[in-house]
Amino acid sequence: MILWWIGDIVLLVVVLPVVVYLLRGVLSAAQSIVPTVRKIAGVAADGSKDLDATALLLTTQDQVTRTVAGVADYGGSLDVILDDA
Amino acid sequence: MPAAGYVMVVAVVLIVLALVYYLVSTIVALRQITAGLDDVIESVGEIVEKSAPVADVVTTINDQLDAGVEMLEALLVKKAGLSDAVGLVDGLYAGAGAAGLRNFPESATLSPPRIGEVYTKGTLTLARLGREAPVATTSPAGPALRDVTAASSSARKLYPDGREYGAETLPRSPVIGTDAPVQYEERDDIGQPRKRLPTSA
Secondary structure, eight states: OHHHHHHHHHIIIIIHHHHHHHHHHHHHHHHHHHHHHHHHHHHHHHHHHHGGGGGHHHHHHHHHHHHHHHHHHHHHHHHHHSOOO | OOHHHHHHHHHHHHHHHHHHHHHHHHHHHHHHHHHHHHHHHHHHHHHHHHHTTHHHHHHHHHHHHHHHHHHHHHHHHHHHOHHHHHHHHHHHSTTGGGGOBTTBGGGGGSOOOOHHHHSOHHHHHHHTOOSSOGGGBSSTTSOBSSOSSOTHHHHHTTOTTOSOTTGGGSOOOOOOSTTOSSOOOOOSOTTSOOOOOOOOO
16 A cells, blocks of 8 residues: 555656656747747748849840940950050 | 555546647647748748759859950950050059959069059040940049030130130231241351350459
């Protein structure tokens, strides 16, 4: 009978608090991850929106090509009208 | 069953209840994390998709700009010579001559001539006058140095009343040359020792 009571005391005083402590730690860790993941999702979505402007790079590429072509024509004319050193 | 048995049953039930409560709460939190990570993966996938062509486009732009720079450098060196080209660059953009020209590594070792002193600031300004070049401005936010559509207005501002009053009555400038109406005899004392004037005793 004494062993029964000792077992009861161990369960209530040692095992139950340890189980609760460990599970509470796991739960608090998991819950702390949730807002961080939500922030990361928000930042990733904003980053994706920011990259919508990358399509304009094609316009920039075209403009640069035209500008360099114009500079080449201008340089060719200068090469003709100016004497070499 | 003895009383101790009931107490044990109650203790086990409490432990199981604690397990159920905390594990269910943990499962709910993990599901929220999973949903959040799904959103992250979706957005990251969009980022990867949108940024995929950037490298090629930027590389092409850089190639085009490199070609332009090489052409202009070569033209400048061809027309001005390497030394004067470095001096001109250094005169326009102080300190830029130390870096040298990109395709002429030996230009970095040259001591750029001080073109800013040999030529006036106006000459350097003229050198910067591109018809539509952005360098034709005193600053990126300022107006163009040269008004290509009304350049004569600048000179006209010097004489706002037009020709000087009484200009018609002023003597004309003398006509010189072998066909000039008035010929002056050549003096024979030019080049000779200066005549000594009589001094008083």
